[in-house]
Amino acid sequence: KNQVEQSPQSLIILEGKNCTLQCNYTVSPFSNLRWYKQDTGRGPVSLTIMTFSENTKSNGRYTATLDADTKQSSLHITASQLSDSASYICVAWSGGSYIPTFGRGTSLIVHP
Amino acid sequence: GAVVSQHPSWVICKSGTSVKIECRSLDFQATTMFWYRQFPKQSLMLMATSNEGSKATYEQGVEKDKFLINHASLTLSTLTVTSAHPEDSSFYICSAEVAGVSGGYNEQFFGPGTRLTVL
Numbered sequence: 001k002n003q004v005e006q007s008p009q010s011l012i013i014l015e016g017k018n019c020t021l022q023c024n025y026t027v028s029p030f031s032n033l034r035w036y037k038q039d040t041g042r043g044p045v046s047l048t049i050m051t052f053s054e055n056t057k058s059n060g061r062y063t064a065t066l067d068a069d070t071k072q073s074s075l076h077i078t079a080s081q082l083s084d085s086a087s088y089i090c091v092a093w094s095g096g097s098y099i100p101t102f103g104r105g106t107s108l109i110v111h112p
Numbered sequence: 113g114a115v116v117s118q119h120p121s122w123v124i125c126k127s128g129t130s131v132k133i134e135c136r137s138l139d140f141q142a143t144t145m146f147w148y149r150q151f152p153k154q155s156l157m158l159m160a161t162s163n164e165g166s167k168a169t170y171e172q173g174v175e176k177d178k179f180l181i182n183h184a185s186l187t188l189s190t191l192t193v194t195s196a197h198p199e200d201s202s203f204y205i206c207s208a209e210v211a212g213v214s215g216g217y218n219e220q221f222f223g224p225g226t227r228l229t230v231l
Contacts, residue, residue: 004155032217043116043205043222044156051217089155093217100220102155 002027004092004103012109017080021106023073023090031095035064035075038087038105047075047088080110115139116208118223125196126231133191133226135206141186142208146220147179150203162189196230203227 005024013019025033032051036044048057052068061078077084087105094101115138125131135145143164148156160181162168168181180192189208193200207220 036222041203041225041227043118043207043224045222046219049217049219099158102157104153104155107153 006103027092
């Protein structure tokens with residue numbers, strides 16, 4: 001069964017600090033992995049997309065890593081801002097059915 | 113570009129009534145649209161895949177007679193929750209697929225969601 005596990009479930013940090021969110025996935029066959037940001041009451045917005053051959057990808061202050069051997073990914077947020085407060089969702093796409101498997105998300109709260 | 117809208121953004125209805133939710137791709141055509149449901153503090157769960165001009169493909173456990181999906185054009189898909197009950201209260205999100213925009217991979221652009229509350 002395809003699964004995506006994220007940790008921590010929630011995280012509170014001070015503005016300006018860095019943080020790293022984790023994602024473990026079990027998806028076969030694996031196609032690609034994406035990180036999304038979902039503001040409360042809104043739809044997800046794509047941050048990064050990585051295939052098995054890519055180790056790291058950046059999008060502004062967001063840097064995602066992928067280890068296809070251990071099936072782990074991380075999302076690092078640098079110099080956090082209040083607007084970073086949101087749920088961050090890790091999604092793994094399978095190559096066969098092309099159906100996404102969503103993680104439950106990490107709820108990030110950035111305090112001033 | 114690649115904006116997806118949903119209407120309404122929220123709806124409150126009485127138990128037993130039907131509710132229609134619209135999903136539109138505003139500046140592009142989408143052959144495929146997806147409907148998701150999200151309960152509080154839970155991940156998005158794919159309900160069905162909607163292809164223009166054909167019947168939707170429902171995920172296991174989703175009642176096709178309860179959640180009617182119509183994809184009449186390349187820019188519009190509708191989800192009708194028939195005979196809604198309180199347990200159908202949820203956040204419904206649609207997405208529209210665009211081919212080959214992210215390193216050759218299809219990208220899904222999500223709508224802002226519709227909050228359904230059934231009394």
